[in-house]
Amino acid sequence: MSAAVAVAVTGLASAWAEKEIASAAVGAMAENEKLFGKGLILTVIPETIVIFGMVVAILLWLNM
Amino acid sequence: MLLPKQMTRVLIVGSRGALKDTIEVLYQLESAHLIDFSAEEEGFSLGAPLPESSEASQKLLKLRSLEKDMGIDDEDVRGQMDISQIEEDLTQTIIGLEAEITGATESKNRVAVRINELEADKAVLQNFQALPLNLELYRDYDSLKVFTGKVRGDPTAALKAAAPQSEVFISENGDFVATFVTKAQADEAQRALVQFGFTEVPAPLDSGSPQQLVAKTDEELVALRSSLDEAEKKLDNLKEKHATFVKAADEHLSIIVEKAETPLRVGTTEYTFAMDAWVPTSEMPRVEKAITERLGGKVHLETMEVMARRESHSHHEEEEEHHETKVEEIPSKLENNRVVKKFEFMAQMLSTPKYRELDPTFTMMITLPIFFGLMVGDIGYGIPFIILGWIGLKKCVTNEWRTISTLLFFGGIWASIFGIFLFGEAYGIHFAEQHHDMSWSSLLGVHLPHEIAIGGFEIPLGIYSKLHNVKEILYMTVWIGIAHLFMGFCIGFYNKSIRYGLKHAVVEKISWLMILIGGALLLLFMVDAMIRGIEVSLMDIRMLVAIPLMLVGVVMAYLGEGAGAILELPGLMGNIISYTRLGAIGMSKAGLALAFNTIAFEVMWGHDFHVIGSNSGDTIMLIAALGIFLIGHLTIFVLAIISAGLHSLRLHYVEFFMKFYEGGGVEFKPLKVIRKYTTEKNGVSE
Numbered sequence: 001m002s003a004a005v006a007v008a009v010t011g012l013a014s015a016w017a018e019k020e021i022a023s024a025a026v027g028a029m030a031e032n033e034k035l036f037g038k039g040l041i042l043t044v045i046p047e048t049i050v051i052f053g054m055v056v057a058i059l060l061w062l063n064m
Numbered sequence: 065m066l067l068p069k070q071m072t073r074v075l076i077v078g079s080r081g082a083l084k085d086t087i088e089v090l091y092q093l094e095s096a097h098l099i100d101f102s103a104e105e106e107g108f109s110l111g112a113p114l115p116e117s118s119e120a121s122q123k124l125l126k127l128r129s130l131e132k133d134m135g136i137d138d139e140d141v142r143g144q145m146d147i148s149q150i151e152e153d154l155t156q157t158i159i160g161l162e163a164e165i166t167g168a169t170e171s172k173n174r175v176a177v178r179i180n181e182l183e184a185d186k187a188v189l190q191n192f193q194a195l196p197l198n199l200e201l202y203r204d205y206d207s208l209k210v211f212t213g214k215v216r217g218d219p220t221a222a223l224k225a226a227a228p229q230s231e232v233f234i235s236e237n238g239d240f241v242a243t244f245v246t247k248a249q250a251d252e253a254q255r256a257l258v259q260f261g262f263t264e265v266p267a268p269l270d271s272g273s274p275q276q277l278v279a280k281t282d283e284e285l286v287a288l289r290s291s292l293d294e295a296e297k298k299l300d301n302l303k304e305k306h307a308t309f310v311k312a313a314d315e316h317l318s319i320i321v322e323k324a325e326t327p328l329r330v331g332t333t334e335y336t337f338a339m340d341a342w343v344p345t346s347e348m349p350r351v352e353k354a355i356t357e358r359l360g361g362k363v364h365l366e367t368m369e370v371m372a373r374r375e376s377h378s379h380h381e382e383e384e385e386h387h388e389t390k391v392e393e394i395p396s397k398l399e400n401n402r403v404v405k406k407f408e409f410m411a412q413m414l415s416t417p418k419y420r421e422l423d424p425t426f427t428m429m430i431t432l433p434i435f436f437g438l439m440v441g442d443i444g445y446g447i448p449f450i451i452l453g454w455i456g457l458k459k460c461v462t463n464e465w466r467t468i469s470t471l472l473f474f475g476g477i478w479a480s481i482f483g484i485f486l487f488g489e490a491y492g493i494h495f496a497e498q499h500h501d502m503s504w505s506s507l508l509g510v511h512l513p514h515e516i517a518i519g520g521f522e523i524p525l526g527i528y529s530k531l532h533n534v535k536e537i538l539y540m541t542v543w544i545g546i547a548h549l550f551m552g553f554c555i556g557f558y559n560k561s562i563r564y565g566l567k568h569a570v571v572e573k574i575s576w577l578m579i580l581i582g583g584a585l586l587l588l589f590m591v592d593a594m595i596r597g598i599e600v601s602l603m604d605i606r607m608l609v610a611i612p613l614m615l616v617g618v619v620m621a622y623l624g625e626g627a628g629a630i631l632e633l634p635g636l637m638g639n640i641i642s643y644t645r646l647g648a649i650g651m652s653k654a655g656l657a658l659a660f661n662t663i664a665f666e667v668m669w670g671h672d673f674h675v676i677g678s679n680s681g682d683t684i685m686l687i688a689a690l691g692i693f694l695i696g697h698l699t700i701f702v703l704a705i706i707s708a709g710l711h712s713l714r715l716h717y718v719e720f721f722m723k724f725y726e727g728g729g730v731e732f733k734p735l736k737v738i739r740k741y742t743t744e745k746n747g748v749s750e
Contacts, residue, residue, distance in 0.1 A: 036413065040710070047645075048641075051645050055644055058534060062535055
């Protein structure tokens with residue numbers, strides 16, 4: 001149960017953060033195509049949140 | 065290979081008359097990166113374009129408009145032309161071409177306009193064709209009003225009721241009507257017509273039967289269309305004939321204009337010019353020789369400074385600031401061999417390396433495909449990746465696609481290696497039987513070994529199962545993370561030491577290395593204590609080393625970077641945990657593959673599948689199962705490109721590069737001519 005919550009909530013959180021960043025990044029790219037690399041990186045930064053969630057979930061699951 | 069090429073700053077001065085020749089020589093040398101002249105210096109002003117620029121620009125303008133008229137694309141060009149051939153009566157050819165093409169385009173446009181007009185007329189006439197009246201009968205009445213137009217239903221009855229004296233003609237299909245009414249009843253008739261959605265179509269002012277007129281128009285249209293075809297063919301012929309010349313001349317003139325406008329980047333006085341440039345130090349002898357020999361003493365080259373990697377530390381703040389701006393300008397010329405070069409674009413997508421730091425391309429070439437391969441870790445996808453990447457490298461021309469192909473090719477190799485030896489699986493199914501899952505050996509009914517013996521060594525085929533050895537895989541990826549970050553800090557140490565000296569480097573980077581090593585030892589201790597459940601004392605040697613290491617590291621980092629360093633501590637842990645995605649993405653793919661495989665095999669052989677063909681399924685089920693298997697694995701394959709590719713890039717850009725990479729350098733762009741459609745046989749290049 002707690003493992004599921006950990007993954008689900010962090011998943012939602014990173015999705016929300018990525019949405020915000022990606023829309024800004026696309027806007028910036030429209031002005032300067034060279035920003036693609038930077039935009040891409042900024043967009044995937046929040047992915048770490050869900051990785052943390054997953055690690056916590058796995059630890060919980062393993063210690064059951 | 066690792067550092068950008070060393071640069072020398074040079075000043076080229078000479079008499080103004082020699083400016084053109086100097087530019088020519090520099091273009092041929094292809095190794096001078098010009099620094100734009102800033103108009104600050106006293107007594108100097110910006111140079112004026114060479115005289116040939118304006119004429120060439122005008123010709124270029126004409127050529128470009130011709131190109132647009134003919135619709136020339138890159139694909140229309142056949143081969144290259146020598147510039148001597150282009151220059152031979154360039155002006156005459158352009159004038160001739162202009163006359164020919166403008167004529168052809170104009171006549172084509174005229175015919176096209178006429179065709180449009182006739183087609184509109186014909187559409188109107190076709191309506192009247194359905195009624196049995198000649199066109200002159202629709203007009204010139206004193207007491208009658210005529211309504212002609214389209215309707216949505218038969219208005220005859222309504223018209224008769226509204227205007228009893230009316231005469232109505234309606235087409236056979238009932239959508240076109242002509243009504244003759246007395247002028248007195250016109251309003252009533254019109255109101256009745258509107259009820260039926262009447263849209264007026266006035267009768268043409270011609271006379272005679274509409275059928276004949278349509279036939280006549282058709283004849284005219286046929287003739288016009290053939291002349292339009294002719295005009296188009298003529299233009300196509302012209303295009304076919306002149307495309308190569310036009311494109312080549314365009315390129316030739318563009319180069320002339322570019323060269324002729326170079327003085328705009330140079331400082332001049334009444335009689336002299338001064339040009340500031342960067343030249344790779346290794347090219348200096350060649351450049352010096354060419355300038356003295358070819359420009360015969362009219363131009364002098366002065367070496368200003370061989371740029372060291374070390375930042376000079378002047379105490380005067382203003383001076384430092386001034387120096388900083390100069391440092392920013394030093395261009396980076398990356399030096400990589402053919403294989404490493406393929407990865408350059410990936411590193412530069414983030415930013416061009418500075419002159420005073422390691423070019424990270426080489427490190428990326430090593431670890432990027434490994435990470436990609438680890439996340440895919442399946443020979444069933446690895447081999448298609450290799451093939452796809454190889455085709456991409458053969459066929460693609462744009463940098464973006466070549467980069468993706470490179471990653472797929474090298475990543476595919478590692479995916480296959482990990483797929484065979486580490487995970488031992490293809491399409492999410494293990495080779496040998498493990499944990500009572502389905503495996504290729506049970507499906508095919510043959511025995512596949514867990515390991516093979518090569519020269520006395522037992523090489524395992526599949527150490528870990530992605531879905532059963534979760535703990536081990538996560539633990540392994542954490543260590544990969546620690547190793548990768550260790551490498552990052554080491555490169556950071558090197559960068560700092562060449563830029564600011566050993567002391568700075570030790571305080572800023574060795575401190576973090578100590579924290580990292582301490583953390584790694586602590587991790588070993590914690591795993592023993594908390595996960596393996598081994599009794600360990602707090603006086604364990606690992607603790608005794610780790611704690612002081614970390615403490616000293618933190619103090620040093622604090623001294624070097626200020627309080628911000630303390631805040632970055634949890635960030636380092638986050639970085640390490642971030643590498644667990646290497647395992648997590650592999651797991652998610654294995655989970656997807658398991659799901660698709662189970663569905664496909666159940667469709668084929670029911671719940672009890674063990675060996676292929678053990679239950680004879682019927683053909684339709686077999687096809688359905690194959691479809692599920694193919695689509696499912698194709699989905700995973702495409703997802704693998706996106707997720708494994710993006711995440712391996714991200715691990716480099718975010719976690720790895722942050723430890724050492726500054727970027728923001730200027731790319732080395734020497735004066736150079738790039739010819740695509742032209743050749744220069746008679747040129748004097750060396």
